[in-house]
Amino acid sequence: MRNVAVVGYGLSKFGERWEAGLKELVSEAAVAAINASGVEPKQIQCLFTGAMSSGRFANQEHLGALVADQLGLTPIPSVRVEAACASGGVAVRQAYLALASGAYDLALVVGVEKMTDIDVGHATTTLGTAGDYEWEVFHGATFPALYAMMARRHMHDFGTKEEQMAMVSVKNHSNGSKNKFAQFQNLITVDAVLNSSVVASPLKLLDCSPITDGAAAIVMASENLARKFTDAPVWIAGSAQASDTLALHDRESLTSLKATKVAAEYAYKQANVRPNDIKVAEVHDCFSIAEILAIEDLGFFNKGYGGKAVEEGETQLNSKISVNSSGGLKACGHPVGATGVKQIVELTMQLRNEAGARQVSNADIGLAHNVGGSGATAVVHVLRR
Numbered sequence: 001m002r003n004v005a006v007v008g009y010g011l012s013k014f015g016e017r018w019e020a021g022l023k024e025l026v027s028e029a030a031v032a033a034i035n036a037s038g039v040e041p042k043q044i045q046c047l048f049t050g051a052m053s054s055g056r057f058a059n060q061e062h063l064g065a066l067v068a069d070q071l072g073l074t075p076i077p078s079v080r081v082e083a084a085c086a087s088g089g090v091a092v093r094q095a096y097l098a099l100a101s102g103a104y105d106l107a108l109v110v111g112v113e114k115m116t117d118i119d120v121g122h123a124t125t126t127l128g129t130a131g132d133y134e135w136e137v138f139h140g141a142t143f144p145a146l147y148a149m150m151a152r153r154h155m156h157d158f159g160t161k162e163e164q165m166a167m168v169s170v171k172n173h174s175n176g177s178k179n180k181f182a183q184f185q186n187l188i189t190v191d192a193v194l195n196s197s198v199v200a201s202p203l204k205l206l207d208c209s210p211i212t213d214g215a216a217a218i219v220m221a222s223e224n225l226a227r228k229f230t231d232a233p234v235w236i237a238g239s240a241q242a243s244d245t246l247a248l249h250d251r252e253s254l255t256s257l258k259a260t261k262v263a264a265e266y267a268y269k270q271a272n273v274r275p276n277d278i279k280v281a282e283v284h285d286c287f288s289i290a291e292i293l294a295i296e297d298l299g300f301f302n303k304g305y306g307g308k309a310v311e312e313g314e315t316q317l318n319s320k321i322s323v324n325s326s327g328g329l330k331a332c333g334h335p336v337g338a339t340g341v342k343q344i345v346e347l348t349m350q351l352r353n354e355a356g357a358r359q360v361s362n363a364d365i366g367l368a369h370n371v372g373g374s375g376a377t378a379v380v381h382v383l384r385r
Contacts, residue, residue, distance in 0.1 A: 001100040003223035005233035006383070008037025009345040014214035014333035015183040022058045022114040023070045025215040029338075030071050030110050033217035038229045041071070044219070045104040047078040050091030050111040051337035054080075056126040058114040067110055084130030085286065087111065088216065088340025089370030089379035095220050096239045096381075105222045111341030112215040123211050127336070130373040132247035144208060144287065146248050146374045148200035151289040153254040155202065158304035160292065162202050166193035167310045168288040169206050169330050175317060176327025178357040183212055183333030193288075207288040212333035216341035218348070234348045237365075238271030238382035240264070246376045255304075259378035260297040260369065268299075271382035273365060275299030278321060278382075280350045280360045282343035284371040285328040291315075294369055295323060298380075322360040325350060340370035344381065351385040 010032025012025045020028070026049075034041055047068055055061040068078035081091040088111030095107040115123055128137035131146065154160045170190055176182035188206060196205040219229075226233040242262035245251055252258060268274060275298060283298065285291035292306035300321050301309045309315060315323035326332045326346040329339060347366035349355040368381040 002102060003235055004096050004099045005221055005223070005226040005235045006218050006344060006348045007221045007226055007229045007233055008033045008039065008219040009348050010036060010217045011181045011342065011345055012215040013181055014212050014335060016116050017213035018116070020213065022054065022060055022112060023066070025114060025213060026067055026070055026110055026112050029215035029217040030108065033108070033219050037219035039106060039219050041073060044073060044076060044106050044108050046076055046095070046098055046107045047073055048091040048095045048107065048109045049078070049080045050088035050341060051080055051113060052082060052084055052087050053126050053129065054113070058117055083377045084372035085284070085336045086340055086370045086372030086377045086379050087337045089343065089368065089381070090241060090340065090377070092218070092341060092344055092381065093239050093241055093379055096236050099220055099222045105225050107220045108217065109220060109341055110215060110217045111338035113335035113337040114213050115211045115335060116213050120211065135247050135249070142200070143374065144200040144203055147287040147289055148203045149248065150254050150293065151202050154289060154292065157255055158307070160307035162194060163190055164307035164311050165202070165207055165288040165292065166190045168285060168291045169193050171310065171316060172285060172324050172328040172330040175325050175358055176331025179327050179332055182327045182331050183210060184327070184331045203287055203289070209286045209329035209334040212335040214333055214335035214338050216338045216345050218341060218344055232352045234351045235384045236381055237273070237384040238267035240266035240270065241377070241379040244376050246373065248374050255293065257293060257297050257371065257375035257378060259375055260294060260371065260380070263378045263380040264298050267380040267382050271384065273382060277365050278367045279363045279365055280322045280325055280347065281367040281369065282324060282326060282328070282346050283369040285324055285330050286334060286371070288330070290371070291323065291328065298367065298369060317358060318361050325355065325358045325360060340368070340379065343368040343370060344383070347383045351383060
């Protein structure tokens, strides 16, 4: 297997992008990534697009062909990758495998979702298809409800407090306020989170990631080409994916995502690192409790200590480990197909010392953690400067 690097990146602005359609979002991010890489479009050999449900959100399937056409990249092979909210991360992994195998030398990865063309009710139903529709959504268990059950069990078993979950959102809004691409760039308080509308107790509105339009893109190169395009390649040192049961009620635990733990174990082994080597991490905080679960399952903190770690400031910028420097899904936004690619963009910026006001000092190793559904899919990447 060959080494693979990120050599260029691009982002659209995340948010309620009423003025832009699916094609415009793709172009905004992908053109920026291609230009930043120094790669000529005709040099790109394969294309992977992460998108969860473009048919239901934007009445457009066949995204592999659409994105290649929109970017003028035909006739190269172009594939749409779907893994619910982990679609972007899995698209990155598929490109990594294609390059590492020797089949190709240059790949473009795009993640995109245009979510605001339908009303909130239909968007919630669409997102629900990432779970077991027959046994969960049909009976009223939306994703806020599923994560609320995880939160309740974590509170019961480990004494985690609603205030600690609120602190996740406060931290991520603080980071997002420094990110020009973020959907939300405003500061919030613990009281504001606790007093926001209850969505599924104990989760409030400000514990939840928003509905977002956006796109992210990266150009990836094999080791024999990477340094031809940049003096600062960011290497994918570890890449792993794992699965768990689709339905929450079939899981071994409500307070741990097995797929995260398994994927992390393999990624750490491949990269020859340990959790305490990671300086900056982008984790899947679709709900505030999800970040607490993630920092435990990834081995950054002992099981049950995640809430306390947040409370004590151990996940702030330039603390023990800087978690969600981009603002995470909560503040940067969560265009579900784009999120996993955006995480790689953020880590690339951090490892290349290009993150501006939210730059993590001495960032040399980063981790991206992207989850599909309530944990049925997890993909973990370790990146090294």
